[in-house]
Amino acid sequence: MTEEFTxxxxxxxxxxxxxxxVVADKGVLFDRPIPAELLTPYVLxxxxxxxxxxxxxxxxxxPQNIHRCWxxxxxxxxxxxxxxxxxxxxxxxxxxxxxxxxxRYFGHEVxxxxxxNMVSDNPADVxxxxxxxxxxxxxxxxxxxxxxxxQDGAAKDWPYRRIIEAIDMPITLFDAGKIPYPLDDKSQDxxxxxxxxxxxxxxxxxxxxVDEFCRIATKTIVILLNPLFPRFKTDPDxxxxxxxxxxxxxxxxxxxxxxxxxxIHWAEPLGFKLTAN
Numbered sequence: 153m154t155e156e157f158t159x160x161x162x163x164x165x166x167x168x169x170x171x172x173x174v175v176a177d178k179g180v181l182f183d184r185p186i187p188a189e190l191l192t193p194y195v196l197x198x199x200x201x202x203x204x205x206x207x208x209x210x211x212x213x214x215p216q217n218i219h220r221c222w223x224x225x226x227x228x229x230x231x232x233x234x235x236x237x238x239x240x241x242x243x244x245x246x247x248x249x250x251x252x253x254x255x256r257y258f259g260h261e262v263x264x265x266x267x268x269n270m271v272s273d274n275p276a277d278v279x280x281x282x283x284x285x286x287x288x289x290x291x292x293x294x295x296x297x298x299x300x301x302x303q304d305g306a307a308k309d310w311p312y313r314r315i316i317e318a319i320d321m322p323i324t325l326f327d328a329g330k331i332p333y334p335l336d337d338k339s340q341d342x343x344x345x346x347x348x349x350x351x352x353x354x355x356x357x358x359x360x361x362v363d364e365f366c367r368i369a370t371k372t373i374v375i376l377l378n379p380l381f382p383r384f385k386t387d388p389d390x391x392x393x394x395x396x397x398x399x400x401x402x403x404x405x406x407x408x409x410x411x412x413x414x415x416i417h418w419a420e421p422l423g424f425k426l427t428a429n
Contacts (some may be wrong), residue, residue, distance in 0.1 A: 172419070173418045173419045174418065176223060176224075176227060176415075176416075176417055177220045177223055177224070177417075178219070178220070178223075179223070181223050181226050181227070182226055184222075184226065184233075186218060186219065186222050187257060189257075190214075190218045190222075190253060190254070190257060191214065191215045191218060192214065193213075193214055193215075194212070194214050194315055194318045194319070195318055196314045196315070196317075196318050197314065197317055197318060207248075207311055207312060207315070211247065211248050211312075212315075214248075214250075217248050217250035218250050218253060218254065220250065221250035221251045221253070221254050222254055224251065224346065224376070225251070225254050225255070227415060227423075228374045228376075228415065228423065228425055229342070229344075229372070229374060232255060232258060232260060232342070233254075233258055234258060235258055235259050236259075238258075238259045238260050238261060239260050239261070239341040239342055239371070240260070240261045240263075240339070240340045240341045240342070241255040241260045241261065241262050241263075241340070241341065241342045241344065242262075242263045242264070242265070242335070242339075242340035242342065242343050242344070242368065242369075243262075243263075243264045243265065243343075243344040243345070243346070244265050244328055244343070244344065244345040244348055244349075244365075245265060245266060245267075245328065245345065245346075245348030245351065246264030246265060246266055246312075246316075246321070246323065247266070247312050247348075248312055248315050248316075249264060249312070249315065249316055249319055249321040251344055251346060252264050252321055253319060253321070255342075256321075260342075262321070262322065263322050263323070263324060263340070264316070264321055264322065264323045264324070265323065265324055265325070265326060265328065265333075266310050266312060266316070266323055266325060267307055267310060267325055267326060267327050267328060268292070268295035268296075268299060268301045268307055268310055268327075269295045269296040269297060269310075269311055269351075270292050270295055270296065270301075270351070271296065271350070271351050272296040273383050274296075277292070277296065278290065278291070278292060280292075280329055280351055280352065280353065281350060281351065281353075281354070281384075282354050282390075283329060283353050283354060284353060284354060284356070284357055285329055285330070285331055285352070285353045285357040285360050285361065286329070286330055286331060287329070287353070290329070291303070295310075295311075297311055299311070306325075307325045307326075308325075310325065328348070328351070328352040328361070329352040329353045331360060331361065331364045332364060332367070333364055333368065335368050336368075337367055337368070338367075338368070338369070338370045339368060340368050340369055340370070341369065341370050341371045341372070342369065342371060342372045342373075342374070343365045343368055343369040343372070343373045343374075344373075344374045345361075345365065345373075345374070345375045345376070346374075346375075346376045347376055347377070347378045349361055349375060349377065350377065350378055350381070354390070354393065355390065355393035355394045355396075355397045356393045358397045359397065359400060362375065362401070362404070362426075363406075363407055365426075366406075366407035366408065366409050366426070367407070369409075369428070370428060371427070371428050372425065372426070372427055372428070373409060373425070373426040374423070374424070374425050374426075375401065375423070375424045375426075376415075376417060376422060376423045376424075377398070377417075377422040377423070378422070379418050379420055379422065380394055398421065398422075401414075401424040402414055402421070402424070404424070404426055408428055408429050409426040409427065409428055409429065410426065410427060410429055411424055411425070411426055412425055412426065412427040413425040
């Protein structure tokens, strides 16, 4: 670094780089206006204070959620942004439901999945991030927020329940780390999984999850990964499995589906779209 390149310059450059990494989520893409009815605040039926404790503050903001999801539809699923030919759209780990709100606005039949949060890095908690799919020895009595997890899998509560009830979104609750899922073969046209597969199991088994998506879907599958979490970067085996999965997704060609596009998110190739052959 030369004397002319000051610490202030460095901070400005780092800020600009961070802004560029999130432009796909926060930028204005294609100048297509978002309908005003999707931008009103959530009106929670009960437990507003409880919801704010259990959900990151940024995800309590419906306009921000919808803006991010509108952009993701524009990038990954522009063919669905028309009020014709409705599709059955299913989202894994739907969270605040923003993706499905956008899909529903365009007339699609929507269904979301959710379950307990089990990814805490607290050493006292066993995390789902390193279990194998269908791990019979994995067990948690409460989730990361202290919500009880029924051992029969019939969960009644989850962190985003109050938001989902506020927007009247249909949800099916099941543990995504246990396959097969309680959905019929080819029962959904589109399956979406945004920043969630890391919560299900170790990346060694993520391809089993993708195969399950293929069983359920008839037309399209969209998967967006998170970048490697800092605590995973120190685990060489996890890192190797993560990169092997990305390479496999770039070349995915089985179960009647083929990777048709890969997308840069947060300055890395983390998004993948599979299309039925």
